[in-house]
Amino acid sequence: MDAPTSKDLVIRAWRAFATQDPARIAEVFTPDAEWLAPPHNATARALDGTHHLVGRDRIVRFLATEFPTVFVADRSVEFTAITAEGTTVVVEERMRATLMNGNHYDNDYCFIFELHDGLIHRVREYMDTRRAEEMFTVADR
Numbered sequence: 001m002d003a004p005t006s007k008d009l010v011i012r013a014w015r016a017f018a019t020q021d022p023a024r025i026a027e028v029f030t031p032d033a034e035w036l037a038p039p040h041n042a043t044a045r046a047l048d049g050t051h052h053l054v055g056r057d058r059i060v061r062f063l064a065t066e067f068p069t070v071f072v073a074d075r076s077v078e079f080t081a082i083t084a085e086g087t088t089v090v091v092e093e094r095m096r097a098t099l100m101n102g103n104h105y106d107n108d109y110c111f112i113f114e115l116h117d118g119l120i121h122r123v124r125e126y127m128d129t130r131r132a133e134e135m136f137t138v139a140d141r
Helices: 006-019 022-026 042-046 056-070 129-137
Strands: 029-036 052-054 071-085 088-099 104-116 119-127
Touching: 006 022, 006 071, 006 088, 006 104, 006 119, 022 056, 029 056, 042 056, 042 129, 052 056, 056 071, 104 129, 119 129
Parallel strands: 029 119
Antiparallel strands: 029 052, 071 088, 088 104, 104 119
16 A cells, blocks of 8 residues: 555544544644644634644644634535645635634635654644634624
8 A cells, every 4th residue: 555645644634633533633743743823813812812832732632622612513624725745735725614602704724734754743824814803703794
């Protein structure tokens, strides 16, 4: 059997994220992994203000425990593009969900994954922070 490609590894990681199972999520990250998002993004502000997660355990806590308290229902991710070059994988996606305040959430994202020894070592996350802020603070129309 062929070794999984970088793209395969990141797709497997997204499947693990969706389970919200801490053990499965932990399996896809290096111990010293980092997850960086824009400062003051709406998700970080809804939680503890952290936009730079350091260490596998901290990332797992975010994905398995904290994320579901913000995006409480109807979570869906639609991949619009996945591009891989060596150990770098770029994922473009659209995420939809119901927020903790009952508002509908719908935003586009770009994630850049850097892999090391078949595991995620660094994630850089980009989204429209202004659009997200509006969905967190303004009632659905």
